[in-house]
Amino acid sequence: xxxxxxxxxxxxxxxxxxxxxxxxxxxxxxxxxxxxxxxxxxxxxxxxxxxxxxxxxxxxxxxxxxxxxxxxxxxxxxxxxxxxxxxxxxxxxxxxxxxxxxxxxxxxxxxxxxxxxxxxxxxxxxxxxxxxxxxxxxxxxxxxxxxxxxxxxxxxxxxxxxxxxxxxxxxxxxxxxxxxxxxxxxxxxxxxxxxxxxxxxxxxxxxxxxxxxxxxxxxxxxxxxxxxxxxxxxxxxxxxxxxxxxxxxxxxxxxxxxxxxxxxxxxxxxxxxxxxxxxxxxxxxxxxxxxxxxxxxxxxxxxxxxxxxxxxxxxxxxxxxxxxxxxxxxxxxxxxxxxxxxxxxxxxxxxxxxxxxxxxxxxxxxxxxxxxxxxxxxxxxxxxxxxxxxxxxxxxxxxxxxxxxxxxxxxxxxxxxxxxxxxxxxxxxxxxxxxxxxxxxxxxxxxxxxxxxxxxxxxxxxxxxxxxxxxxxxxxxxxxxxxx
Amino acid sequence: xxxxxxxxxxxxxxxxxxxxxxxxxxxxxxxxxxxxxxxxxxxxxxxxxxxxxxxxxxxxxxxxxxxxxxxxxxxxxxxxxxxxxxxxxxxxxxxxxxxxxxxxxxxxxxxxxxxxxxxxxxxxxxxxxxxxxxxxxxxxxxxxxxxxxxxxxxxxxxxxxxxxxxxxxxxxxxxxxxxxxxxxxxxxxxxxxxxxxxxxxxxxxxxxxxxxxxxxxxxxxxxxxxxxxxxxxxxxxxxxxxxxxxxxxxxxxxxxxxxxxxxxxxxxxxxxxxxxxxxxxxxxxxxxxxxxxxxxxxxxxxxxxxxxxxxxxxxxxxxxxxxxxxxxxxxxxxxxxxxxxxxxxxxxxxxxxxxxxxxxxxxxxxxxxxxxxxxxxxxxxxxxxxxxxxxxxxxxxxxxxxxxxxxxxxxxxxxxxxxxxxxxxxxxxxxxxxxxxxxxxxxxxxxxxxxxxxxxxxxxx
Numbered sequence: 040x041x042x043x044x045x046x047x048x049x050x051x052x053x054x055x056x057x058x059x060x061x062x063x064x065x066x067x068x069x070x071x072x073x074x075x076x077x078x079x080x081x082x083x084x085x086x087x088x089x090x091x092x093x094x095x096x097x098x099x100x101x102x103x104x105x106x107x108x109x110x111x112x113x114x115x116x117x118x119x120x121x122x123x124x125x126x127x128x129x130x131x132x133x134x135x136x137x138x139x140x141x142x143x144x145x146x147x148x149x150x151x152x153x154x155x156x157x158x159x160x161x162x163x164x165x166x167x168x169x170x171x172x173x174x175x176x177x178x179x180x181x182x183x184x185x186x187x188x189x190x191x192x193x194x195x196x197x198x199x200x201x202x203x204x205x206x207x208x209x210x211x212x213x214x215x216x217x218x219x220x221x222x223x224x225x226x227x228x229x230x231x232x233x234x235x236x237x238x239x240x241x242x243x244x245x246x247x248x249x250x251x252x253x254x255x256x257x258x259x260x261x262x263x264x265x266x267x268x269x270x271x272x273x274x275x276x277x278x279x280x281x282x283x284x285x286x287x288x289x290x291x292x293x294x295x296x297x298x299x300x301x302x303x304x305x306x307x308x309x310x311x312x313x314x315x316x317x318x319x320x321x322x323x324x325x326x327x328x329x330x331x332x333x334x335x336x337x338x339x340x341x342x343x344x345x346x347x348x349x350x351x352x353x354x355x356x357x358x359x360x361x362x363x364x365x366x367x368x369x370x371x372x373x374x375x376x377x378x379x380x381x382x383x384x385x386x387x388x389x390x391x392x393x394x395x396x397x398x399x400x401x402x403x404x405x406x407x408x409x410x411x412x413x414x415x416x417x418x419x420x421x422x423x424x425x426x427x428x429x430x431x432x433x434x435x436x437x438x439x440x441x442x443x444x445x446x447x448x449x450x451x452x453x454x455x456x457x458x459x460x461x462x463x464x465x466x467x468x469x470x471x472x473x474x475x476x477x478x479x480x481x482x483x484x485x486x487x488x489x490x491x492x493x494x495x496x497x498x499x500x501x502x503x504x505x506x507x508x509x510x511x512x513x514x515x516x517x518x519x520x521x522x523x
Numbered sequence: 524x525x526x527x528x529x530x531x532x533x534x535x536x537x538x539x540x541x542x543x544x545x546x547x548x549x550x551x552x553x554x555x556x557x558x559x560x561x562x563x564x565x566x567x568x569x570x571x572x573x574x575x576x577x578x579x580x581x582x583x584x585x586x587x588x589x590x591x592x593x594x595x596x597x598x599x600x601x602x603x604x605x606x607x608x609x610x611x612x613x614x615x616x617x618x619x620x621x622x623x624x625x626x627x628x629x630x631x632x633x634x635x636x637x638x639x640x641x642x643x644x645x646x647x648x649x650x651x652x653x654x655x656x657x658x659x660x661x662x663x664x665x666x667x668x669x670x671x672x673x674x675x676x677x678x679x680x681x682x683x684x685x686x687x688x689x690x691x692x693x694x695x696x697x698x699x700x701x702x703x704x705x706x707x708x709x710x711x712x713x714x715x716x717x718x719x720x721x722x723x724x725x726x727x728x729x730x731x732x733x734x735x736x737x738x739x740x741x742x743x744x745x746x747x748x749x750x751x752x753x754x755x756x757x758x759x760x761x762x763x764x765x766x767x768x769x770x771x772x773x774x775x776x777x778x779x780x781x782x783x784x785x786x787x788x789x790x791x792x793x794x795x796x797x798x799x800x801x802x803x804x805x806x807x808x809x810x811x812x813x814x815x816x817x818x819x820x821x822x823x824x825x826x827x828x829x830x831x832x833x834x835x836x837x838x839x840x841x842x843x844x845x846x847x848x849x850x851x852x853x854x855x856x857x858x859x860x861x862x863x864x865x866x867x868x869x870x871x872x873x874x875x876x877x878x879x880x881x882x883x884x885x886x887x888x889x890x891x892x893x894x895x896x897x898x899x900x901x902x903x904x905x906x907x908x909x910x911x912x913x914x915x916x917x918x919x920x921x922x923x924x925x926x927x928x929x930x931x932x933x934x935x936x937x938x939x940x941x942x943x944x945x946x947x948x949x950x951x952x953x954x955x956x957x958x959x960x961x962x963x964x965x966x967x968x969x970x971x972x973x974x975x976x977x978x979x980x981x982x983x984x
Contacts, residue, residue, distance in 0.1 A: 078618050079615065080841070081588070082586065082611065082616075083587075083590060084587075084588075084607060084611065085590035086590075086591050089573070101568050101569070102567060102570075103569065103571075104570075104571045105573070106573050106593060106594055107572065107594050107596070109594060109596045117570060120646070121570065121646065124565070124647065125558075125567070128650060128653075128654075129564045129565070130562055130563045130564040158614035162614065162616050166616070179780055221899065222900065223781045223782055223898060299562070300561055300666065301562070301566055303701045303703055304559070304560070304561075304669045304700075305670070307892075308703070308708065396571045398567055434895055434904070435892075435894055436892045436905050436906065436927075438892075438906050438908075439891045439892070439906065439909075439925065442981060443906065443927065443981060445896075445929065445979075465897060467896060469927070469979060471981075471982075500559055500670045500672070501557050501571075501955035502955045523929060
């Protein structure tokens with residue numbers, strides 16, 4: 040197949056295509072097991088294969104994909120034709136930032152391929168966890184396992200040829216109960232990076248049993264708790280909500296395609312402007328954020344992006360100042376041209392597609408916040424006059440330019456005069472992105488930092504789901520509106 | 524109807540029988556086209572042709588499934604899929620209830636929502652449509668974005684119980700056009716849903732966009748005070764609210780899982796505005812309705828809210844099996860929700876702007892990034908986006924910066940509902956995250972509600 044792909048790429052290049060690439064997925068497997076109250080409601084395996092072809096012609100993209108590989112020529116021809124039509128309406132001819140031709144490979148770290156583990160063993164794990172969740176106060180219990188294994192062959196007209204073999208493992212558990220006012224409450228546990236590899240071996244039964252007890256204990260406190268207070272106060276965000284705050288208001292806001300207006304008809308834009316780079320006080324001096332696709336063992340680390348650019352670690356916000364973005368080859372060229380100066384030196388290697396039948400777009404890698412110097416969680420609480428410790432991503436809603444947000448959490452703990460007090464239920468908070476990050480007054484040290492995995496980041500038209508990570512510490516923000 | 528599809532299903536049925544499998548075999552084919560615009564150019568022109576198969580095998584209380592995106596010529600791979608099912612089944616855990624095995628009682632062929640002309644739409648036609656809707660509205664600062672998504676979806680099912688098959692084919696299109704100011708960062712939009720080619724009306728979108736651009740360029744933009752407003756919802760806002768409300772409130776699954784803001788004893792109670800009528804109606808071709816569900820049950824008009832009274836929950840097969848309920852024909856990938864219009868004569872944006880008024884009215888066409896803050900309270904949050912207008916009682920118009928509203932479904936569809944447009948429109952809410960699944964609602968063009976609380980108001984665009 041590779042020889043055929045190379046032949047078709049060369050043919051289109053000879054016909055006038057400026058650039059051609061193909062992503063061939065010989066096979067992608069997934070396995071999803073979902074247990075609800077002891078019933079294995081989903082016991083699904085799936086597979087897919089196919090090819091996506093991207094053609095740049097006269098400054099415009101065309102893309103075509105098919106699962107029918109009996110006639111690959113048709114996929115290439117259709118992609119070329121799509122580009123030809125697109126080139127009839129071009130305002131800024133697409134150019135691609137320079138890159139070296141790469142011949143390489145990437146294998147995500149794992150010891151035990153989860154697809155070699157028998158169904159019996161997986162079901163037994165779920166049964167054990169379900170039994171652990173079946174405790175007083177819990178009226179609904181969920182445990183699930185999701186595994187993905189994909190092989191991707193990337194080839195382009197610049198001579199690159201990359202093979203990636205990626206395995207993803209996403210387990211999670213959830214316990215739900217009815218509170219004293221009749222409302223449904225929940226606590227969840229989705230492990231982040233718990234091991235140096237992420238094959239079947241990363242599913243640690245002891246860790247799950249421990250966390251099942253923890254979330255049930257917390258849930259039972261929520262069930263009898265009063266509502267969270269309203270008003271302005273400090274919020275101390277634990278990893279289980281800080282990852283999402285980072286995701287929605289730093290990650291998405293700094294995708295360069297969004298900044299340049301390429302997402303307006305679907306997910307929205309960004310308040311960030313090209314002239315902001317190097318100048319904008321995004322947050323307080325305690326805020327340093329980076330896009331680190333080299334973070335060991337995370338879904339946001341993938342070796343090479345789908346432009347064929349090697350993974351990198353790049354600063355986004357340096358001590359509060361905006362310095363970088365999440366970029367691919369096309370967008371950095373357009374941004375530099377529009378800004379009439381070189382803001383970006385090259386692609387940051389963040390152009391990814393969710394499958395063979397979707398086109399690569401700027402996606403988050405591991406969007407991390409560097410740990411700070413304000414000590415442990417206990418230290419931060421001890422230095423807080425009045426506020427809430429918050430955890431759990433119950434709901435999230437973000438303004439169309441990522442300029443404001445509203446989050447609801449699963450649990451809150453009241454903090455008064457440096458003391459962690461009782462649990463409160465239904466906590467929410469909202470804010471405007473820049474004032475919020477400029478009110479960052481404490482960033483936890485390494486002891487509070489962990490990589491949280493995300494398996495469901497949606498973006499793009501047509502829509503794409505992507506997997507990534509967020510390494511975040513505990514953070515405290517002051518003067519935040521809580522309870523609306 | 525494609526004999527090829529039916530033949531493939533018959534072939535796979537024979538194969539499943541030869542492997543002693545009791546199975547449901549489902550076929551999904553999509554021919555999807557998407558032309559995406561950004562910065563006044565075509566930023567992407569794409570098509571995907573994908574064929575998927577879903578196998579579900581049953582053995583008493585055991586059930587396993589296998590899904591594949593397949594090369595239609597590669598029968599050997601499909602056979603392997605069935606083999607995988609056979610391997611999985613002995614290791615499955617028995618359910619605590621007996622899952623129903625589908626036994627079809629007739630052949631179903633439903634192509635009411637298929638339009639050959641829309642299926643054959645060309646790239647040139649998609650481009651011409653966008654050129655028309657944007658004609659004269661773009662400038663160095665005002666740029667065109669949007670999508671023209673269209674395609675054909677074919678689904679079919681067979682079970683090993685007998686040779687009857689179900690076959691459905693639909694065409695759909697979804698157009699979103701956005702004009703945005705690069706310097707000021709405002710955006711306005713207009714949308715259109717189509718089931719057939721003749722539904723496409725580029726001139727209609729042009730008229731709406733021209734009106735909005737005029738106001739966004741000429742009228743004063745302002746941070747409006749927080750507080751209570753009389754709000755007119757546009758079709759996008761209403762469709763998404765109804766869609767989320769029905770999913771979180773009116774399905775048997777949400778009820779039994781404890782998420783619903785409605786309770787079993789609420790059936791028959793007057794909980795919503797008496798102006799409110801909502802039905803799941805499989806007769807509505809323009810919203811891609813299907814006449815039978817996945818288990819072969821004939822779908823019938825199913826009232827959800829009648830003159831404000833909540834009528835009944837919708838039950839899918841698995842939930843009904845588990846909790847001993849009667850199925851209602853709702854084992855479907857999409858509902859066919861129809862909200863009745865009222866008696867208000869406002870059918871266009873122009874009508875709304877010219878409407879006589881004795882109070883300020885906030886027009887919110889679209890609620891961005893809606894999410895459920897508290898499902899058991901039926902509370903959502905979201906912010907305005909795309910072409911909101913403050914219609915002042917003196918007849919002037921202001922452009923509000925985006926606002927946030929965090930409200931309950933009852934706040935929108937309860938006692939504060941004022942009026943509904945007589946005119947109904949189809950609004951396409953299809954998501955393209957997974958397989959193509961054309962989904963739309965038919966809803967009043969405008970819905971007016973009093974006392975909607977605006978909790979946050981942006982200080983700028």
